[in-house]
Amino acid sequence: MAGGGAPAKADEPQPHPPKEQLPNISYCITSPPPWPEAILLGFQHYLVMLGTTVIIPTSLVPQMGGGNEEKAKVIQTLLFVAGLNTLLQSLFGSRLPAVIGGSYTFVPTTISIILAGRFSDTTDPIQRFKRIMRAIQGSLIVASTLQIVLGFSGLWRNVTRFLSPLSVVPLVSLVGFGLYEFGFPGVAKCVEIGLPQLILIVFISQYLPHVIKSGRHVFDRFAVIFSVVVVWIYAHLLTVGGAYNGKAPKTQISCRTDRAGLIDAAPWIRVPYPFQWGAPSFDAGEAFAMMMASFVALVESTGAFIAVSRYASATPMPPSILSRGIGWQGVAILVSGLFGTVNGSSVSVENAGLLALTRVGSRRVVQISAGFMIFFSILGKFGAVFASIPAPIIAALYCLFFAYVGAGGLSFLQFCNLNSFRTKFILGFSVFMGLSVPQYFNEYTAINGYGPVHTGTRWFNDIVNVPLSSEAFVAGCLAYFLDNTLHRKDIRKDRGKHWWDKFRSFKGDSRSEEFYSLPFNLNKYFPAV
Numbered sequence: 001m002a003g004g005g006a007p008a009k010a011d012e013p014q015p016h017p018p019k020e021q022l023p024n025i026s027y028c029i030t031s032p033p034p035w036p037e038a039i040l041l042g043f044q045h046y047l048v049m050l051g052t053t054v055i056i057p058t059s060l061v062p063q064m065g066g067g068n069e070e071k072a073k074v075i076q077t078l079l080f081v082a083g084l085n086t087l088l089q090s091l092f093g094s095r096l097p098a099v100i101g102g103s104y105t106f107v108p109t110t111i112s113i114i115l116a117g118r119f120s121d122t123t124d125p126i127q128r129f130k131r132i133m134r135a136i137q138g139s140l141i142v143a144s145t146l147q148i149v150l151g152f153s154g155l156w157r158n159v160t161r162f163l164s165p166l167s168v169v170p171l172v173s174l175v176g177f178g179l180y181e182f183g184f185p186g187v188a189k190c191v192e193i194g195l196p197q198l199i200l201i202v203f204i205s206q207y208l209p210h211v212i213k214s215g216r217h218v219f220d221r222f223a224v225i226f227s228v229v230v231v232w233i234y235a236h237l238l239t240v241g242g243a244y245n246g247k248a249p250k251t252q253i254s255c256r257t258d259r260a261g262l263i264d265a266a267p268w269i270r271v272p273y274p275f276q277w278g279a280p281s282f283d284a285g286e287a288f289a290m291m292m293a294s295f296v297a298l299v300e301s302t303g304a305f306i307a308v309s310r311y312a313s314a315t316p317m318p319p320s321i322l323s324r325g326i327g328w329q330g331v332a333i334l335v336s337g338l339f340g341t342v343n344g345s346s347v348s349v350e351n352a353g354l355l356a357l358t359r360v361g362s363r364r365v366v367q368i369s370a371g372f373m374i375f376f377s378i379l380g381k382f383g384a385v386f387a388s389i390p391a392p393i394i395a396a397l398y399c400l401f402f403a404y405v406g407a408g409g410l411s412f413l414q415f416c417n418l419n420s421f422r423t424k425f426i427l428g429f430s431v432f433m434g435l436s437v438p439q440y441f442n443e444y445t446a447i448n449g450y451g452p453v454h455t456g457t458r459w460f461n462d463i464v465n466v467p468l469s470s471e472a473f474v475a476g477c478l479a480y481f482l483d484n485t486l487h488r489k490d491i492r493k494d495r496g497k498h499w500w501d502k503f504r505s506f507k508g509d510s511r512s513e514e515f516y517s518l519p520f521n522l523n524k525y526f527p528a529v
Helices: 035-064 068-092 104-114 125-152 155-160 165-177 184-211 223-240 249-255 284-311 319-339 349-358 363-378 380-387 391-415 421-448 458-465 471-485 497-503 510-516
Strands: 100-102 345-347
Touching (some): 035 349, 068 100, 068 319, 068 345, 068 380, 104 125, 125 284, 125 319, 155 284, 155 319, 165 284, 165 391, 165 421, 165 471, 184 223, 184 249, 184 391, 223 249, 223 349, 223 391, 249 391, 284 319, 284 345, 284 471, 319 345, 363 380, 421 471
Antiparallel strands (some): 100 345
């Protein structure tokens, strides 16, 4: 019948039914693996989060005037704070197996503070480093109040009540796919190391388990450890064999295993503490700019939380739990400001992808990884060994993990009506603009050295340029707006909202209560409403 839908015959293939919880997950949030396996998986999460933890201070500290010693201390501090914040988030926040680490979202605003003219009169580089660090601390402390207020007051709960699977697809997808610039471009900085790492981890995790059928998930579950060890040894052999002797300094920094300078500079034992760089200083403009970066991180972390809940095989997150997680992420930014990590905190996207690779979404595993972060941050020399892994190896891992997170966003299409032109427009337009607008802003900045909005007020420039340079922020906000304003009559099922409405509150649903309830019977003191 032309233009109509004839009834399906009994022998015709049926579409795959939507799944509220992701199937084929070996261990969900509340089902921890055996202790030896859990410890190895926790160590894997620690290795994966080291990438961002090392890359951000390595980029920022030299611009601030610090040397290898300051860089090692900042990495230790960032690692220590990440461990604390991950424990707080998994115990009292969203209760998801989410690693809370450094965030690239705060980097442009931090660079803007570094380039502020008021620091140019300090000739001693170490004093200049400390002055800039204290200014960054002050702006982070003020910026943390945004997420703390929005999260704990329940305001963010009221915003996320209107999220649907349709508006979540662009947000979560570009939380992963939008980080493409940290994938293969990082691999290509030393292709003789990065490309073997990329090929090896794909082979070990995707092909080897089907070739060697041991009945135990060894290769797919521990592919990161296997591949990193092999390629790291290979990279070290190239280094000691003189393969990079006489090469350009940029090549040596990317490829050699002995150029990080962390092992010699790191102290044997050091416990980071608040205000270790001195009392924070405050500037109103920089605080406002950092608050906008905090808001962008809030939106991106909302998508990352949803991806983590999916790969942990949890039920859809109730808005109250999402808001509680954002509140504790605000606490994480506050702790970052108090300790002086040179960076704010958000959900680690790469660790969310690792959940998908291992198919282990256990909360205990991530808590163990937090223990590794704290342990190796205190024992500086030992932690510096792992922090010296060449960046192209980490970038190769990113290619897999960011792809998994992006695909996790696409998986929410199963709840939507893909035959609806409304659905097609919202998806296509938001994803396209989410890629196109930041591409323009980033390209303009790369060519001119400043963003398209370039006034005499730096903080105002950052308030506009930073959010419009984030793929996930642009796509997520646009999809949210269109989904809640465009042709709202009789479209509830088209946008997949009927699947999520029953999880609006975790009370009364035994699965959601098991996943998201606070420990120590704290729900009666801090009810999620």
